[in-house]
Amino acid sequence: MALLEVKNVNKKYGNRAAMDNVSFNVEAGRIVGLIGPNGAGKSTTMRAITGLMSYTSGHILFDGQSVTFNNHSALDKIGNLIEYPAIYPNLTALEHLKLYAMDTKNPADFKTLMKKTQIDGDNFGKRKAKNFSLGMKQRLGIAIALIRNPKLVILDEPMNGLDPQSVHDLRELIRSLADGGVAFLISSHLLDELQKLVDDVVIINHGKIIQTATMEMFFSQDQVRWTLLTNDNERALQIIQEQDWQASVDNGQLQVSGADNLQQVITAINAANIQIESLNTASGNLEKSLLDMLAADNQGE
Numbered sequence: 138m139a140l141l142e143v144k145n146v147n148k149k150y151g152n153r154a155a156m157d158n159v160s161f162n163v164e165a166g167r168i169v170g171l172i173g174p175n176g177a178g179k180s181t182t183m184r185a186i187t188g189l190m191s192y193t194s195g196h197i198l199f200d201g202q203s204v205t206f207n208n209h210s211a212l213d214k215i216g217n218l219i220e221y222p223a224i225y226p227n228l229t230a231l232e233h234l235k236l237y238a239m240d241t242k243n244p245a246d247f248k249t250l251m252k253k254t255q256i257d258g259d260n261f262g263k264r265k266a267k268n269f270s271l272g273m274k275q276r277l278g279i280a281i282a283l284i285r286n287p288k289l290v291i292l293d294e295p296m297n298g299l300d301p302q303s304v305h306d307l308r309e310l311i312r313s314l315a316d317g318g319v320a321f322l323i324s325s326h327l328l329d330e331l332q333k334l335v336d337d338v339v340i341i342n343h344g345k346i347i348q349t350a351t352m353e354m355f356f357s358q359d360q361v362r363w364t365l366l367t368n369d370n371e372r373a374l375q376i377i378q379e380q381d382w383q384a385s386v387d388n389g390q391l392q393v394s395g396a397d398n399l400q401q402v403i404t405a406i407n408a409a410n411i412q413i414e415s416l417n418t419a420s421g422n423l424e425k426s427l428l429d430m431l432a433a434d435n436q437g438e
């Protein structure tokens with residue numbers, strides 16, 4: 138059984154469906170990216186899972202227990218950074234943890250938690266939160282989310298406003314916590330960053346889930362495999378299409394897919410006396426794949 142099961146959940150604001158038959162699972166220890174354009178329904182979905190909001194129909198099961206607006210018992214095992222926890226300017230990191238642990242029966246060991254979330258270094262110590270950088274506050278927020286030893290942590294746009302080093306540190310932190318068995322559901326607009334982090338993607342558009350896949354599956358559907366620059370792209374395009382492979386010219390580069398291997402492509406182009414000036418194996422690009430998928434979904438409406 139999945140750790141989190143969201144099944145056929147609907148949520149309406151007036152006549153407008155913010156969640157339209159939303160279904161997806163989160164397995165233990167997986168990092169799942171909830172991705173979609175502005176207004177797609179990401180925050181609404183996250184709020185429903187944390188019991189912060191009622192939903193019209195469907196069900197949400199966490200660790201086998203039902204989560205609704207009126208039933209929060211499962212929530213002891215879900216940490217979240219949706220409604221940002223209050224950070225008190227005059228308290229240190231440790232004082233925050235003590236405060237947030239007050240209503241918790243078995244809080245995480247503070248020392249271990251501080252080490253895990255890297256809020257134990259010289260930078261923290263006796264410093265008060267008013268002197269923390271955004272990245273430090275973000276790590277403290279995650280530490281607070283982890284105080285109940287949750288099995289799932291939900292993070293809404295956790296990388297917003299962070300500098301590249303802090304984004305990198307946060308990514309490493311999330312990965313190490315997931316390796317320790319904590320599952321994550323993360324929304325972010327920073328798709329390059331998300332791509333480096335997540336195991337699974339759930340794509341939402343206009344309140345509907347349009348795809349759920351592992352990151353690997355997602356990119357195996359991404360057809361572009363090689364990018365080539367030749368001294369005669371138009372002719373090379375023709376040659377490739379004659380072989381029944383797929384090709385297009387994009388930004389002055391040939392995008393090729395469908396051949397069994399790169400050598401076949403090179404051989405065919407060389408045989409036509411066309412010079413290859415550069416070539417790259419295209420790695421999957423979440424942003425491009427997502428934009429293509431949304432364009433197709435929006436067109437189908």
Ligand SMILES: Nc1ncnc2c1ncn2[C@@H]1O[C@H](COP(=O)(O)OP(=O)(O)OP(=O)(O)O)[C@@H](O)[C@H]1O
Pocket residue numbers: 150154155173174175176177178179180181182
């Ligand atoms: N309290 C509310 N009352 C009425 N409509 C709402 C409310 N909250 C959200 N909506 C609408 O529901 C839809 C989904 O909003 P939601 O905030 O979940 O999207 P999102 O994917 O999180 O967007 P963003 O990336 O911009 O935060 C949007 O059309 C939004 O305008």
